[in-house]
Amino acid sequence: MLRQVEGSRAVAETVARCRPDVVAAYPISPQTHIVEALSDLVAEGRAGRCRFLMVESEFGAMSACIGASAAGGRAYTATASQGLLFMAEALPNASGLRLPIVMTVANRALGAPINIWNDHSDAMSQRDAGWIQLFAASNQEAVDLHVQAFAVAESLHVPVMVNMDGFVLTHAVEAIDVPDQEQVDALLPPFRPLHVLDPEHPVTIGAMVGPEAFTEVKYLEARRQLRALDVVGEVAERFHDVTGRRSGGLTSSYRLEDADVVLVGLGSLLGTAADVVDELRDQGMAVGLLGVSCFRPWPFEVRDTLARASRVVVLNRAVSVGAGTVLGGDVRLTLAGTPVVVHDVVSGLGGRPVTRDLLRRLLTDAAEGRLSDHELVFADLDESLAARALESELDHEEVGP
């Protein structure tokens, strides 16, 4: 049933209906409303037998989830920004040990300088941690992806990160349909762990593996992660069968038919971009939109779709300093050997909004050949401010110890 509700609240209710055994979390903006609501739901007895662990840090949160999952429980946590980095040591343990933990990341910029607002630098910094990474384009999708995340995670025994834009989605109040308990139960059978830590039947998990087998373990992990390319789509289909709603999957396409210029992006900017695509199509421009819902594993199948365009504008809300952007690099690799021109664009850092004007200008500039395709474009940079700061940096270059 559709209700007008805050994104964070809707996500918390959905997670509770996924019947987690353990929620371990440490508060950090803009994730706080999610875990506060979950803590209330547990205290009110509306989350089954779930235990809520208020831990001392994000490292503690992920470690508690690892322990709970290894003991056979369904485990969930949520974080953002530096909180995710404080978990970084434990993230590859969760994936390496094949523990299907689900985590929400309420995407927020990484400091310094400290900034509480939305971009994707937190999630992208953990690109290689072995977690599946899904990105929600709307609050409805954020809710739906949490159910799908547990299903994908437990099917492959791989942890899943659900990314939703901090503040822009977490704090937005919109009409959202939280799947009901019967629907969630139909999609999520009780968790069947691979192995269980049990004092009665002692086993060791996470034992040291030396050079004689480490490569093979990593090879298997890489193979397993790629299997998610099938499973993510299958789970989205089952979700559609049960709820009647299309959510998730590897990618979303919008007006890609005969599109000459295609915008590639992820997260909540896709809704605004769809409006801009409609506007430009009305003016006769052949533009389209490809949304990446599954960022890791990377959906290489987009090659077939993107190769039909002449230009692809990749919009990333994170910089891979010294190289470009992660998303831009993935798209370039995907399109290697094709004549498609790729524009690598950074925008929307640290909460700067990705506006219709900006998207309109980017797509128009690309179509008219005015957008660089050989260097990283900072699309919403205040150039005079940056130039002044750069000049003063150069003036002071000689100063030092």
Add this chain to the structure above:
Amino acid sequence: MVTAAELLSVAAFAQGLAAQAIPSFGSERTGAPVVAFCRVAHRPIRSHDPITTPDAVIVQDPTMLQIPGILDGLRPGGLLLVNSARRPEDLGLTGTSARLVTVPASELSRSRLGRPVPNTVLLGALAGLTGIVSLSALQEAIRSRFSGDAGEHNAALAADGHRVAHETLAEGDSRAQAG
């Protein structure tokens, strides 16, 4: 402010409209300037960008009118609803082609609650001036958000704002007829 945007969106949703409330967070402390946005539409809302060309701007603290650029994007003839006991022409706002309406929301709130909480008065006035939501939908949203006395007092405050808005509209009509 954030609550006002949420209440408006809840009332609009109850009337079968699509609605979205997005707070814009700055310093998270009471008293700091805060902006919140609300979109209402007849079809699903996909965008999540901040509103840059509003049809209506509500200013809860008239000292905020001194901030440069605060009315940028408000279309000519758009509604500028200000919490003030002064008459619109006495606010000293020149160079705006907006339709300026003042409502003594803090005073009305103080008389009922003993505290200046202008939120629900201004929402009632917005409803009265634009018809974007009905007073009853707004009061229902208020009662579902605040229980007990707080809900009832704020529902009454919304009605106060609604009444003042209608008086303003009637005044405008009689002025138009006289002119």
